[in-house]
Amino acid sequence: MAVSLAVFGIFAVVPAAAATCSGNDVNIWSTKGSAAFSDDMETCGRQCALSSTECASECVQKREGYTSSCASCFGGVFGCTREHCKLKCISGQTPACKQCVKDAGCAASFSTCSGFTPPSTASVATRATNCTGAADPQANVCYEGSAKELAFKETVHVKVESFKNGQGVMDLNGSGAKRINCLGKQFTKHGQEITTDLSDCSPALLKLSDVKYCSNQDMVMVTASVAGFSEHLSLSKVACEAEMIV
Numbered sequence: 001m002a003v004s005l006a007v008f009g010i011f012a013v014v015p016a017a018a019a020t021c022s023g024n025d026v027n028i029w030s031t032k033g034s035a036a037f038s039d040d041m042e043t044c045g046r047q048c049a050l051s052s053t054e055c056a057s058e059c060v061q062k063r064e065g066y067t068s069s070c071a072s073c074f075g076g077v078f079g080c081t082r083e084h085c086k087l088k089c090i091s092g093q094t095p096a097c098k099q100c101v102k103d104a105g106c107a108a109s110f111s112t113c114s115g116f117t118p119p120s121t122a123s124v125a126t127r128a129t130n131c132t133g134a135a136d137p138q139a140n141v142c143y144e145g146s147a148k149e150l151a152f153k154e155t156v157h158v159k160v161e162s163f164k165n166g167q168g169v170m171d172l173n174g175s176g177a178k179r180i181n182c183l184g185k186q187f188t189k190h191g192q193e194i195t196t197d198l199s200d201c202s203p204a205l206l207k208l209s210d211v212k213y214c215s216n217q218d219m220v221m222v223t224a225s226v227a228g229f230s231e232h233l234s235l236s237k238v239a240c241e242a243e244m245i246v
Contacts, residue, residue, distance in 0.1 A: 021070035021114045029116050033064050040064060041074070053079035073113035080106035133216030134191045139163050143220040143235035156180070156208070156233055158220050159240055166190070172198065172208070172222075179203070189213065194220075 021029070033040075044059035057075030061068060084104035088097045101107060111117050139162045146155040154174055161169040167188050174180025180202055187196035194211040202208050210223040220235040 020073055021116065022067055025066050025070040026115070028064055028066060029114075033066070034116070036064065041077075044074075044078075048078065053082075070114060073110055073116075076113055077106050077110045080104060080109060131192065131212055131214035131217065131219075131221050133214055135215035136189065137163055137168075137213045137215070137220075139168070140240065142238050142240035144238045145219075145222075145233045145235035154180075154224060156222055156224070156235060157238075158211075158222070158235055163189070170194075170196070172201075180208070187211075 040060050040063050044056050044063070047059055048055035053072075053075040055075075056078040057068070057071040060066065060074040061071035064071075066074075081101055081104070084106070085097060085100035088100040137160050139160055142157065142159045144155065144157045157171075157173045157175075159171045161171060161184070163169075167186070170185055170187055172180065172182040172185060182198050182201035185196045185198065185201075187194050189195075192212040192214065194213055196211065198208050208222055208224055210221070212221040213219075214221060218237055222233045222235060224233055
């Protein structure tokens with residue numbers, strides 16, 4: 001979704017009169033839909049991140065059994081956030097994203113449409129793999145991993161070409177739905193954080209950020225964001241000669 005539907009965490013639990021949603025829809029919401037809301041929106045959001053509002057509506061309808069008119073309210077939040085808060089939400093549920101969704105009226109529109117208000121504990125923030133240790137990486141070592149939950153599969157490969165005194169050079173390549181070819185990128189390292197500029201070699205719809213080296217696990221973490229959904233990719237060490245993506 002051009003949304004981080006992690007933004008649903010900003011809604012409070014307030015009873016609302018049923019609107020578009022029918023009596024059976026209300027029963028579904030009260031018996032299972034409310035509890036499943038976060039998972040439904042996360043799953044359908046990722047499946048439909050590059051698709052239409054109808055895609056999100058149909059996905060929620062298939063998962064829970066709402067009527068099509070009721071399910072359209074869920075798709076409406078998707079469309080509203082994508083239309084009004086795409087740039088604010090591209091990096092996930094930041095304070096700016098949450099405020100934008102609220103100011104755009106997406107939350108109020110959902111409650112008016114459906115008569116439902118999602119639980120305030122709802123959160124679809126992607127669960128990150130444990131990352132500890134801040135020792136320096138070795139040179140001429142490669143790491144690779146794949147996104148498992150985004151709207152499309154993307155395999156990311158990193159090679160540390162050189163590193164000394166907090167500075168280095170790396171190649172970052174990607175294959176799958178989106179082609180990534182970031183070669184000879186200079187970077188600096190402070191603690192776990194690796195800072196580099198990938199803006200000139202990453203696809204417009206795919207944002208790579210927050211690169212970390214986890215020395216205790218000897219792996220690289222990269223955050224990949226598509227239309228507001230973020231996933232932490234765990235890149236494990238691989239043989240450079242056999243696994244290099246060109």
